[in-house]
Amino acid sequence: MKPAASLLAFTTLSGLGLGLLVFLSLGLPPVSGWGAFAFFAISFLLAGGGLSISALHLGRPERALKAFREWRTSWLSREAWASVTALGLTGLYALPLLFDGPRLWPIGILAAAACIATVMCTGSIYAALRAVPRWHHWSTPAMFVAYAVTGGALLAGQVTMAMALLAATGIAQFLAWRTGDARVARRFGTRNTATGLHGHVRLFERPHTGENYVTEEMVFVVARKHATKLRSIALVLAFALPLVLLALPFSHLLGVAAVLSHAAGVVVARWLFFAEAEHVVGLYYGR
Amino acid sequence: MTDLPETTERKLGLVIDLDICVGCHACVTACKGWNTENYGAPLADDDAYGEEPVGAFLNRVHSFEVTPESGPAQLVHFPRSCLHCDDAPCVTVCPTGASWKRAEDGIVLVNEDECIGCGLCAWACPYGAREMDPSAQVMKKCTLCVDRIDNENLDPIDREPACVRTCPTGARHFGDLGDPESAVSQLVEERGGMDLMPEQGTKPVNKYLPPRPKDEEIDVLAPLLAPVADEPRGFLGWLDKALERMG
Ligand code: SF4
Numbered sequence: 001m002k003p004a005a006s007l008l009a010f011t012t013l014s015g016l017g018l019g020l021l022v023f024l025s026l027g028l029p030p031v032s033g034w035g036a037f038a039f040f041a042i043s044f045l046l047a048g049g050g051l052s053i054s055a056l057h058l059g060r061p062e063r064a065l066k067a068f069r070e071w072r073t074s075w076l077s078r079e080a081w082a083s084v085t086a087l088g089l090t091g092l093y094a095l096p097l098l099f100d101g102p103r104l105w106p107i108g109i110l111a112a113a114a115c116i117a118t119v120m121c122t123g124s125i126y127a128a129l130r131a132v133p134r135w136h137h138w139s140t141p142a143m144f145v146a147y148a149v150t151g152g153a154l155l156a157g158q159v160t161m162a163m164a165l166l167a168a169t170g171i172a173q174f175l176a177w178r179t180g181d182a183r184v185a186r187r188f189g190t191r192n193t194a195t196g197l198h199g200h201v202r203l204f205e206r207p208h209t210g211e212n213y214v215t216e217e218m219v220f221v222v223a224r225k226h227a228t229k230l231r232s233i234a235l236v237l238a239f240a241l242p243l244v245l246l247a248l249p250f251s252h253l254l255g256v257a258a259v260l261s262h263a264a265g266v267v268v269a270r271w272l273f274f275a276e277a278e279h280v281v282g283l284y285y286g287r
Numbered sequence: 288m289t290d291l292p293e294t295t296e297r298k299l300g301l302v303i304d305l306d307i308c309v310g311c312h313a314c315v316t317a318c319k320g321w322n323t324e325n326y327g328a329p330l331a332d333d334d335a336y337g338e339e340p341v342g343a344f345l346n347r348v349h350s351f352e353v354t355p356e357s358g359p360a361q362l363v364h365f366p367r368s369c370l371h372c373d374d375a376p377c378v379t380v381c382p383t384g385a386s387w388k389r390a391e392d393g394i395v396l397v398n399e400d401e402c403i404g405c406g407l408c409a410w411a412c413p414y415g416a417r418e419m420d421p422s423a424q425v426m427k428k429c430t431l432c433v434d435r436i437d438n439e440n441l442d443p444i445d446r447e448p449a450c451v452r453t454c455p456t457g458a459r460h461f462g463d464l465g466d467p468e469s470a471v472s473q474l475v476e477e478r479g480g481m482d483l484m485p486e487q488g489t490k491p492v493n494k495y496l497p498p499r500p501k502d503e504e505i506d507v508l509a510p511l512l513a514p515v516a517d518e519p520r521g522f523l524g525w526l527d528k529a530l531e532r533m534g
């Protein structure tokens with residue numbers, strides 16, 4: 001699938017922002033006053049910014065509000081509801097804190113749950129697509145949540161928890177890649193099932209000499225040959241390097257470096273998430 | 288409303304005969320023409336006369352080379368368009384309700400005024416049957432020419448999809464695949480019509496008729512045509528010998 005810049009930016013930024021909001025809503029760290037202002041501003045910029053970038057992906061962004069309608073069947077619609085709920089609840093929770101007011105625990109807990117639910121919905125949009133066997137699995141939303149919570153712990157400065165999550169998510173990502181490869185080998189149809197024809201089927205001629213919407217969006221094959229290298233880079237940047245930086249004696253500079261390295265690694269991993277995902281329509285185009 | 292209807296009264300669809308199709312792309316052109324001039328946003332082309340033309344089409348014809356276990360390779364032309372699936376994943380993923388399946392005849396349609404152009408339905412379709420219009424930025428797909436089949440002002444002969452009406456070889460058939468007595472259902476029955484990518488669980492309504500097996504032997508009469516004499520006799524025998532002698 002085409003790794004559109006708007007989708008990379010949206011999933012990475014909103015994941016980090018919502019992850020941070022999970023921790024802030026649970027009082028980790030227990031910020032208030034100006035500290036609360038700074039933390040909540042950063043998280044709202046990331047989450048809200050990411051979500052508004054997602055509107056850029058739409059052909060008709062001016063109609064975006066219609067996306068709230070079909071929550072009964074569509075994960076994209078559920079994501080819209082969940083994100084509005086999450087931002088609303090976290091806002092409600094943050095407001096008294098800014099003025100050194102009380103910490104509304106019940107709202108905080110609900111807000112954290114809504115943030116996680118939003119990320120789960122994002123992952124489920126992809127997992128629901130049977131036509132993309134690499135995505136069509138419960139591990140897709142699970143990994144989205146794991147990434148968000150890991151990044152959130154890092155941004156919230158929860159060093160011990162961040163270290164544990166970095167290690168766990170890194171290993172989970174490695175396993176997810178391996179099982180994803182196996183799933184594609186097992187579940188992808190063949191040119192025989194795609195055409196119903198028997199014998200050896202080979203594409204003799206495409207229907208069109210140039211590209212079209214389908215080949216551009218879904219038959220994206222560039223750079224798949226570098227996948228192993230890019231996977232290693234993603235693991236090092238997103239997990240290994242931040243782990244090492246956190247293990248060193250604490251300094252704010254190292255903390256910032258760990259966050260930046262993690263964010264860069266997440267972008268690489270997200271790029272792979274899209275670029276490596278093969279759509280079964282490729283079978284009609286000679287895959 | 289993106290819930291799928293539990294059942295549809297009729298199941299209108301196409302039956303495409305891969306034995307007959309000659310890959311002329313007339314159906315592609317007829318489709319593009321009709322759907323540009325009639326209902327909905329016209330099917331646009333970008334950079335139509337430039338270096339990299341791209342445009343929205345609702346029907347595409349691939350050509351495959353098929354080599355059987357034994358015997359020579361064959362060329363099979365393969366028109367690909369929306370199959371109007373009974374269990375259409377493109378409908379349920381739509382966040383706005385723009386993508387829907389008509390309960391009375393099972394046609395899968397897009398309400399272009401409600402479409403936000405998110406592209407998710409095109410991702411959900413295993414068959415690549417949906418294309419975003421490059422200028423209107425709304426999703427386009429085969430409508431089975433609803434504006435022909437529903438149009439009482441047209442001659443009865445024209446009240447079928449433009450691709451079917453135009454196909455010069457009769458490789459495309461249109462009808463109710465939910466009625467086992469219909470001509471299309473009979474054809475599917477007789478010729479062993481098949482589903483594309485059954486493993487995707489979409490339950491396509493459109494069916495494809497496989498190419499007929501090619502004859503292995505020339506004819507039942509062929510043995511009677513076998514040469515009666517291995518050695519030439521008579522005039523031919525004399526000629527054969529005479530030429531031989533000349534060395
Ligand atoms: S062929 Fe594709 S677009 Fe048509 S109904 Fe089936 S899934 Fe939807």
Ligand code: SF4
Pocket residue numbers: 380381382383384385386397401402403404405406407408409425426
């Ligand atoms: S592109 Fe339009 S029809 Fe398709 S899922 Fe999005 S809103 Fe629905």
Ligand code: SF4
Pocket residue numbers: 307308309310311312313314315348364366453454455456457458459
């Ligand atoms: S018009 Fe008929 S013969 Fe020509 S490509 Fe289309 S289906 Fe095949």
